[in-house]
Amino acid sequence: MDGYLEDIHIYRQSGDQAVQKNLGRTWLETSEFATGNVSLTLRKVQPADEGTYSCLVKSRDWSSSAATMLSIAGTGEASIEILVPQGQGLELICRSHGWFPKPTVQWVAESGKSLSPDTAMHQDSNQLFSVLSRVTVTGEEVGEVTCQILNPLVQTEEKSTVLLSSE
Structure with a gap:
């Protein structure tokens, strides 16, 4: 107002x-x-x-x-896409839309290895945030890899998980 x-x-x-x-x-x-x-x-x-x-x-x-x-809070569903292997590993992309206020994004690997994502957020004409987060995992990263998106206002989390195998 x-x-x-x-x-x-x-x-x-x-x-x-x-x-x-x-x-x-x-x-x-x-x-x-x-x-x-x-x-x-x-x-x-x-x-x-x-x-x-x-x-x-x-x-x-x-x-x-x-x-x-x-107070307004919005969340969206998270999804992960796996791109064709590029160079040293797989590229994982996490997408989501409909967040308010601006969410936080983190990637969690089952192995505990720290993953460093490249995350971009955009706000649409309705002030809702879209998330596009990319991370590259190498051949030695096996097990579950999870993209977690958190709404800081209401502590609501959406996540998507993929299972990677060494094969």
Whole structure:
């Protein structure tokens, strides 16, 4: 919300007439008002929706307000591709899309050997991150090799594993 206030849903009732203004992604269940429930539903949440949301309810005799912070987190599925051997080993490529905020990537080998990936991340027009991470493994690297992608906000991890044999 970048420090400014923006009305995303307004409900007014004058007699039997109700007027609503919204972004097309918000919904108020007006039948719940009598029980004190003034919950706002936000559909198709995007990273740009992150921020503080305030609710103000006014009547002739009283008013009340509340605020809450909305944090957005997104994850994607990871997949590994194995490229034809080049020179001294196999090139493994890990791909994923749909991450928010920017994730961390690491490669883990069963042998405990440290793998040094070349990782690139790009953000699309919806602010979601895509990951492309490459690592080369040599002939002596056998067993499971795993690409792990972690969302630092919610500590959610996606991973993909390949099994390499010396044959």
